[in-house]
Amino acid sequence: xxxxxxxxxxxxxxxxxxxxxxxxxVYASDLNENIVxxxxxxxxxxxxxxxxxxxxxxxxxxxxxxxxxxxxxIAKEIISDHKMLSDILTAHKSVLTIGVTGTNGKTTTxxxxxxxxxxxxxxxxxxxxxxxGFEGYTKVILEASKREYDIILVEVCDMTLDFASHVFDFDxxxxxxxxxxxxxxxxxxxxxxxxxxxxxxxxKQAFLNENDILLKSCADCANETFFFGPYTGKLKxxxxxxxxxxxxxxxxxxxxxxxxxxxxxxLSNFIIVEGRTTTIxxxxxxxxxxxxxxxxxxxxxxxxxxxxxxxxxxxxxxxICRYNILKExxxxxxxxxxxxxxxxxxxxxxLKILRDExxxxxxxIVTKVTDIVDLTVKCTAKYKxxxxxxxGQKKIMCLQKALFELSNCNxxxxxx
Numbered sequence: 001x002x003x004x005x006x007x008x009x010x011x012x013x014x015x016x017x018x019x020x021x022x023x024x025x026v027y028a029s030d031l032n033e034n035i036v037x038x039x040x041x042x043x044x045x046x047x048x049x050x051x052x053x054x055x056x057x058x059x060x061x062x063x064x065x066x067x068x069x070x071x072x073x074i075a076k077e078i079i080s081d082h083k084m085l086s087d088i089l090t091a092h093k094s095v096l097t098i099g100v101t102g103t104n105g106k107t108t109t110x111x112x113x114x115x116x117x118x119x120x121x122x123x124x125x126x127x128x129x130x131x132x133g134f135e136g137y138t139k140v141i142l143e144a145s146k147r148e149y150d151i152i153l154v155e156v157c158d159m160t161l162d163f164a165s166h167v168f169d170f171d172x173x174x175x176x177x178x179x180x181x182x183x184x185x186x187x188x189x190x191x192x193x194x195x196x197x198x199x200x201x202x203x204k205q206a207f208l209n210e211n212d213i214l215l216k217s218c219a220d221c222a223n224e225t226f227f228f229g230p231y232t233g234k235l236k237x238x239x240x241x242x243x244x245x246x247x248x249x250x251x252x253x254x255x256x257x258x259x260x261x262x263x264x265x266x267l268s269n270f271i272i273v274e275g276r277t278t279t280i281x282x283x284x285x286x287x288x289x290x291x292x293x294x295x296x297x298x299x300x301x302x303x304x305x306x307x308x309x310x311x312x313x314x315x316x317x318x319x320i321c322r323y324n325i326l327k328e329x330x331x332x333x334x335x336x337x338x339x340x341x342x343x344x345x346x347x348x349x350x351l352k353i354l355r356d357e358x359x360x361x362x363x364x365i366v367t368k369v370t371d372i373v374d375l376t377v378k379c380t381a382k383y384k385x386x387x388x389x390x391x392g393q394k395k396i397m398c399l400q401k402a403l404f405e406l407s408n409c410n411x412x413x414x415x416x
Contacts, residue, residue, distance in 0.1 A: 002027070003085060004057045006074065007066025008035045008047075011160075014136030015064045020044055022142045027056045062088040064138055067160040079166070085141055086167040092144035092152055093169045095125075098252065101156040101199070102176030102209075104297045105245040107132045108237075109176055110155050111273050112249035116266045117151055120258045128155035128164075133275065133393065137167055158192065159185045161199040172255075173200055173222065174207040174248050178214040179296030183321035189214060197221040207251050209244055226251055234268040238279045238288060241300045246270075275397040277301060277389065282407045285380035289400050292389035293342075295324040301387060302332040308383035310334045311372065313342025313392035314350045323353050325390055330357035335383065337363045340372055342392025369395060373402045 001024050005015050008030040016037070019026045025044045028037065033050040046056070052074070057063060062085040065075045078084060086092070100110050106129070114126045125147075127140040132155045140154060156164045159182050164170075178192060186192040193214045198221075200206045206222035208215040210229050219225050231246035246267050253263050272278040277290025288307070292298045293315070301307075310329050315322035329337060337354060339347040347365045354363065366372050372388070376399075379386050388399055 001025070001061045001088075002059070003062045003064060004028070004060035005064045005066075006030075006052060006057070006078075007069045008032070008037060009066055009068055010130045011068075011136050011138075012064070012066040013037065014130045015066075015138035016045065018136060018139040018142055019064070022146070027053070027060060029053060029057075065163075067137075067157075067163040070160070070163040084166070085138065089141050089145040092141050095144060095149055095152045097152040097154065097168050097170050097172075099154050099156045099164065099168065099170040099173045099199075100176070100248075101158055101161065101173065101196070103158060103179035103181050103294065104300070105176040105241060105248075106155045107134075108242065108273055108276050109174065109245040109249050110153055112246055112267060112270055113174075113252055114153055115270060116249060116253045116258060116263055117153070117256070119266050120253075120262055122150040123148070124151050124153055125149040126153045129157040129160070131157050133273075137164065141167070156199075158182060158195070161195050165199060170203055172205045172207065172252060173203050174252055175200075175209065175212075175215055175218070176245060176248060177209050177212045177296070179294060180321055180324065181294035181296065184319065193217065205255065207248055207255075209248065211244070226255065231267065233264050236268070236270065237272055238277055239301065239304055241297075242272075242277075275393050275400060278400070280400075280403050280407050282377070282403070283380050285384055285386060287376060287380070287386045287388065287403055289388040289396065289403065291391075291393045291396055292325075293391045293393070294322055295328050298325045298328045298389065301389065302328060305385050307332055307334050307385050307387040309336045309338065309379050309386040311338040311340065311366075311376070311386070311388040312350070312390035313340055313395060314344065314346040315342060315391040316344045317346050317349065319343075319391075322391060323350065326350055326353045326359075327357050330354060330359040333359070333361070334387075335361060336379070337361060338372070338375060339363065339365045340392075340395070341367055342390050342395060369398050369402070372399055373406070376403060377406065 005028040020042045028047040029052045063078045063083045064085050069075050117124045127134045130136040197218050200221035203222045206225045210227035228247040228251040230243040280287040
C-alpha cells in the first residue's frame with residue numbers, strides 16, 4: 001500500500017518508521033526544510049521538504065496526518081475524502097479500546113493497566129503517544145490490522161485529543177490529572193478542561209482523579225463516570241502521585257471484572273517504567289530521579305521531601321510554560337541547584353529565571369552526562385536527598401541507568 005505522511009515531527013517520523021517496518025511504500029513531506037529524515041535510508045521512502053506534492057498525496061492509497069496539522073485545511077480535505085489511514089485500516093475500531101490521557105502519569109498508568117490485563121490472560125496492544133516513549137499512533141493501527149487483540153490501550157497526549165478521537169473509537173478513557181503543561185497549545189487551563197470534556201463526550205465510561213478540581217467538573221461529560229483516589233494497597237513506587245496512577249489502573253481493571261487479588265498482586269510487584277521517577281540509594285543518600293518536564297510534576301516530587309540538591313534538565317527555548325519548573329525549584333529552596341541541557345542548551349535562560357524567582361543559593365551548570373553522574377556521587381557524601389529531573393527524557397534515562405549501576409556495584413561491594 002502507498003501511504004503519504006504529512007508533517008514530520010515526532011509523530012510523523014514514527015509513522016514513517018512504522019509504515020516502512022510493515023512493508024508499505026511511503027511518501028513523506030513537511031514544510032520545514034530543515035527536517036532530518038535520511039536516517040531511515042529505505043528504498044520504499046520518498047520525501048519532500050519545504051513543500052507538499054499534492055499529486056503524490058492524492059495518488060496515495062491512504063494518508064497519515066500529523067496531529068500538529070489537525071484542524072487545518074489540508075487535514076480537513078483528507079478527512080472529507082475518507083483517506084485517513086485509520087479510515088482505510090479499521091480493524092482497531094472493533095476492539096475494546098481504552099485511552100489514557102492527562103498531564104502527568106499517563107505512561108506509568110498504561111503499563112500498570114497493561115500488566116494487570118495481561119496477567120488476567122487478555123491479549124493487550126499497548127502504544128500511542130510518541131512523546132511518552134511509545135512508537136506513535138500509526139504503529140497501533142498497523143499492528144491491530146495484522147494480529148488479533150482483546151484490548152487496545154492507547155496513551156493519548158493532551159495536545160492530540162481531537163486527532164485521537166477521529167483515529168480511535170475509545171470505549172473507556174482514564175484521565176490522570178490536569179496541569180499547566182503545553183500551555184502554548186491550550187492557552188488556558190479552562191481551554192484544556194473544555195478539550196478534555198469534549199474528548200470524553202460520547203465515551204461509555206470515564207475514570208477521573210477525584211483530587212483534581214478541574215476533573216471534578218468533567219463528571220457529566222461521558223455516559224458514565226467513575227472517580228478514583230490514592231491507592232491504599234502495597235506499592236513499591238515513590239510518591240503519592242504513583243498511588244493515584246495505581247488507583248486509576250485498579251479502577252479500570254475492577255470495572256472490567258478483573259479479580260481484586262490479581263490487581264493487588266500485580267501492583268505490589270510493579271517496577272517503575274524506565275525514565276520515570278524512582279529512588280536510588282547510594283551510600284546513605286537518596287537519589288530521586290525521573291522525567292518531570294512540567295511544573296506540576298516537579299511540585300509533586302518536591303512535596304514528598306525536602307531536596308538538598310536539585311538537578312534540572314532545561315526545556316526548549318520556546319516552551320515558556322515549562323520554565324515555571326524553575327519557580328518550583330526556587331520555592332523548594334535546595335542548598336544547590338544544578339542545571340544541565342535537557343531538550344536544548346538553554347541553561348543560561350534557566351539560570352536567569354531562577355535568579356529572577358529569588359533563588360539565592362549555589363548554582364552550577366554541567367553539560368556532560370558523565371560529569372552529572374560524578375557530581376551526583378560527590379553530593380551523596382554531603383547531602384541526604386538529591387533530585388534529578390526536568391526535561392530531556394533520553395538524558396535522564398542515561399543518568400538513571402548509570403546511577404543504578406553505581407548503586408548496584410556499591411551494594412555488591414558492601415555485601416562481599
